[in-house]
Amino acid sequence: MKESKYHQISRIVFLFLGIVALGCGRAEQGNTRETQGEVRGEEEAILTFAPEVPPPITRDYPTKVIVKLDVIEKEMEMMDGVTYNFWTFGGQVPGKFIRVREGDQVEFHLRNDPSSKLPHNIDLHAVTGPGGGAVSTFTAPGHETQFTFTALNPGLYIYHCATAPVGMHIANGMYGLILVEPREGLPKVDREYYVCQGDFYTSGAYGESGLQSFDMEKALDEKPDYVVFNGKVGALTGDNTLKAKVGETVRLFVGNGGPSMASSFHVIGEIFDNVHVEGGTLLNHNVQTTLIPPGGSAITEFKVDVPGSFILVDHAIFRAFNKGALGILQVEGPEDKLIFSGQQDDRIYQPEGGAVQSMPSEEAKPAQPLSKEQKLELGKSLYISTCQACHQADGQGIEKAFPPLVRSDYFASDPTKVADVILHGLSGPITVNGKPYNSVMPKQTLSDQQIAAVATYVLNSFGNKGGEIRESDVARLRK
Amino acid sequence: MSHRLAHLGLALILALAAHGQQRPGARQMVRVQGGAYLPLYSGKTGKTEVKAFEMDIFPVTNADFLRFVQDYPEWSRSRIKPLFADSNYLRHWQGDLAFDPAIARSPVVNISWFAAKKYCECQGKRLPETAEWEVAAKASQTQADAGSDPAYYQYVLNWLTKPSPAVLPRVGSTFRNYFGVYDLHGLVWEWTWDFNSALSTGESRGNASLDNTLFCGGGALGSGNMTNYASFMRFAMRSSMKAKYCVPNLGFRCVK
Numbered sequence: 001m002k003e004s005k006y007h008q009i010s011r012i013v014f015l016f017l018g019i020v021a022l023g024c025g026r027a028e029q030g031n032t033r034e035t036q037g038e039v040r041g042e043e044e045a046i047l048t049f050a051p052e053v054p055p056p057i058t059r060d061y062p063t064k065v066i067v068k069l070d071v072i073e074k075e076m077e078m079m080d081g082v083t084y085n086f087w088t089f090g091g092q093v094p095g096k097f098i099r100v101r102e103g104d105q106v107e108f109h110l111r112n113d114p115s116s117k118l119p120h121n122i123d124l125h126a127v128t129g130p131g132g133g134a135v136s137t138f139t140a141p142g143h144e145t146q147f148t149f150t151a152l153n154p155g156l157y158i159y160h161c162a163t164a165p166v167g168m169h170i171a172n173g174m175y176g177l178i179l180v181e182p183r184e185g186l187p188k189v190d191r192e193y194y195v196c197q198g199d200f201y202t203s204g205a206y207g208e209s210g211l212q213s214f215d216m217e218k219a220l221d222e223k224p225d226y227v228v229f230n231g232k233v234g235a236l237t238g239d240n241t242l243k244a245k246v247g248e249t250v251r252l253f254v255g256n257g258g259p260s261m262a263s264s265f266h267v268i269g270e271i272f273d274n275v276h277v278e279g280g281t282l283l284n285h286n287v288q289t290t291l292i293p294p295g296g297s298a299i300t301e302f303k304v305d306v307p308g309s310f311i312l313v314d315h316a317i318f319r320a321f322n323k324g325a326l327g328i329l330q331v332e333g334p335e336d337k338l339i340f341s342g343q344q345d346d347r348i349y350q351p352e353g354g355a356v357q358s359m360p361s362e363e364a365k366p367a368q369p370l371s372k373e374q375k376l377e378l379g380k381s382l383y384i385s386t387c388q389a390c391h392q393a394d395g396q397g398i399e400k401a402f403p404p405l406v407r408s409d410y411f412a413s414d415p416t417k418v419a420d421v422i423l424h425g426l427s428g429p430i431t432v433n434g435k436p437y438n439s440v441m442p443k444q445t446l447s448d449q450q451i452a453a454v455a456t457y458v459l460n461s462f463g464n465k466g467g468e469i470r471e472s473d474v475a476r477l478r479k
Numbered sequence: 480m481s482h483r484l485a486h487l488g489l490a491l492i493l494a495l496a497a498h499g500q501q502r503p504g505a506r507q508m509v510r511v512q513g514g515a516y517l518p519l520y521s522g523k524t525g526k527t528e529v530k531a532f533e534m535d536i537f538p539v540t541n542a543d544f545l546r547f548v549q550d551y552p553e554w555s556r557s558r559i560k561p562l563f564a565d566s567n568y569l570r571h572w573q574g575d576l577a578f579d580p581a582i583a584r585s586p587v588v589n590i591s592w593f594a595a596k597k598y599c600e601c602q603g604k605r606l607p608e609t610a611e612w613e614v615a616a617k618a619s620q621t622q623a624d625a626g627s628d629p630a631y632y633q634y635v636l637n638w639l640t641k642p643s644p645a646v647l648p649r650v651g652s653t654f655r656n657y658f659g660v661y662d663l664h665g666l667v668w669e670w671t672w673d674f675n676s677a678l679s680t681g682e683s684r685g686n687a688s689l690d691n692t693l694f695c696g697g698g699a700l701g702s703g704n705m706t707n708y709a710s711f712m713r714f715a716m717r718s719s720m721k722a723k724y725c726v727p728n729l730g731f732r733c734v735k
Contacts, residue, residue, distance in 0.1 A: 073641075073642035075642075085640045118716060138718070141726050141728060172640065203633075213633070214640055216636065
């Protein structure tokens with residue numbers, strides 16, 4: 001939720017953007033590749049590991065960009081205490097982020113480390129051409145291949161290994177993102193981060209320690225043990241949280257390597273002001289959750305208005321809770337109580353007259369009086385089912401919350417008090433055995449006989465003085 | 480220090496060779512019974528019959544290959560024709576006739592197909608056909624065809640997912656299979672006679688569409704068994720090779 005002022009500003013900004021977009025659209029109509037400008041000069045691309053993103057491109061002309069990407073197979077952590085033989089582009093999962101400009105001529109070098117067991121290749125979804133480059137980059141261990149493509153279409157694209165069996169190469173971590181910036185560039189933001197989701201299929205269940213091997217059966221069934229951001233449980237939490245300051249605009253380049261799980265990407269407590277839907281040119285606004293298919297992407301942008309921890313999740317939420325799909329964006333800065341107040345109160349809510357809270361009088365039929373033995377027996381089972389959760393099995397209660405029943409001085413002088421509290425409930429400050437308590441016990445929906453039984457049980461247990469409560473005592477208290 | 484050691488080891492190896500204690504070609508072989516073999520890319524009907532053959536029980540070692548280079552110096556690192564091997568040929572050796580003695584009994588790698596083929600010919604043997612190699616490699620410790628044994632399959636798959644160690648273990652360090660052959664899985668890749676026949680038509684300009692079958696979902700088309708990932712990986716490895724390539728985890732053994 002934003003203030004109306006912010007709304008106004010953003011409306012103006014969108015209007016302005018719209019005009020710019022229209023302008024570009026018009027320019028584009030007569031724009032063939034020849035008129036995009038001649039490729040000038042040459043540079044080597046800066047590649048970054050997640051969550052870092054290479055700096056925005058400031059060139060206003062296309063150039064020859066040389067990209068050198070190394071394939072490295074290595075054992076790394078999947079979570080603390082759990083390792084896996086990952087296959088990587090650059091030595092981490094996801095692979096290094098590549099940033100080029102629309103119209104750039106990309107000379108791509110794929111270098112397969114001599115220690116690799118297998119040949120690998122790369123299919124960049126940003127490539128127009130057979131296999132996205134896969135055919136041209138099929139690379140034996142200890143070899144390097146090269147091909148060149150022109151980045152025709154702007155957008156955020158997945159790249160991945162496509163060597164048979166392709167699913168296994170992807171499942172072992174062979175994917176990353178390549179951004180083809182539009183000629184006019186992306187609007188300036190304060191922070192850019194690289195987040196890529198992936199699912200993993202391991203011989204052991206989630207959290208089982210030691211080196212885990214790839215489980216083909218789980219992979220074919222599409223039942224992952226791990227669904228994580230940036231290749232590891234905890235890659236974006238703890239010391240690795242993403243950071244921003246209040247008032248800044250954050251842009252997340254989000255990819256999904258898969259191989260199988262679509263991501264319902266959501267940041268808890270934020271609304272995406274802009275989403276480049278599917279990593280393309282279409283802009284959507286005010287989005288809660290954006291769907292990112294395996295082999296797809298999205299660019300999300302949002303201004304952080306208030307401080308706190310904002311949690312990145314796959315909103316297919318068992319994956320966040322049980323399989324690792326969780327990251328944190330830590331926002332620091334002054335609070336804005338108008339936008340978000342924080343908790344203002346926490347008080348007792350006790351519906352009155354609710355069916356479950358009070359005992360309909362007709363059910364309180366007089367029953368055959370029980371003997372004291374019978375009361376103790378029934379009372380014990382009632383205590384376990386009704387009282388024990390708060391007062392505990394040993395009657396000790398919980399300090400500051402639930403008063404003890406052990407050698408209680410509260411009802412020592414008047415045993416009917418036990419029945420009275422059960423029948424009517426009790427709230428407000430009391431002192432039991434010298435310690436203060438200020439909480440609420442709701443009235444219990446028990447019959448006269450049941451209350452007599454459980455009260456008698458309490459009086460004769462936990463070191464209390466004994467005594468007996470009759471059904472008639474309860475009936476009298478009820479009136 | 481390590482150089483001196485290497486020379487010492489070399490001297491020892493030369494002495495052994497001179498005494499003829501293990502003559503080239505005298506390596507132990509065992510008989511592998513033939514059987515039906517279904518190539519990965521032959522559909523479900525293209526079974527081939529493999530006749531029984533003799534196979535080296537171990538891959539060729541660095542020590543074995545040293546003897547070969549001594550006998551045929553034109554296959555030494557400094558003299559090999561560039562047509563027959565790329566510049567990684569015997570890269571892990573210190574010179575034409577020297578290597579760290581610690582790897583004497585490790586499989587020789589960084590070997591081109593031409594060199595492997597020549598080596599076998601000089602022993603009166605040949606490189607195994609892919610079908611022969613695959614038939615021998617189907618055998619676990621206890622079964623001639625362990626194709627349906629999940630434990631055996633997982634063992635093979637696990638090895639395939641691990642990067643190669645910096646120093647390769649000695650030959651014979653993995654298991655002895657049903658036929659008495661060691662190290663078909665778990666040590667190094669091995670050259671086969673027809674390593675590139677899975678996809679090549681011989682007309683390089685005409686096989687582009689065949690090449691495509693290796694990649695992405697297309698990789699499963701035309702395959703008789705879409706779930707034999709280990710088999711896919713062996714075919715991918717072979718297809719990524721050219722006959723002059725020398726790779727640090729690719730060795731060979733001979734058959735006859």
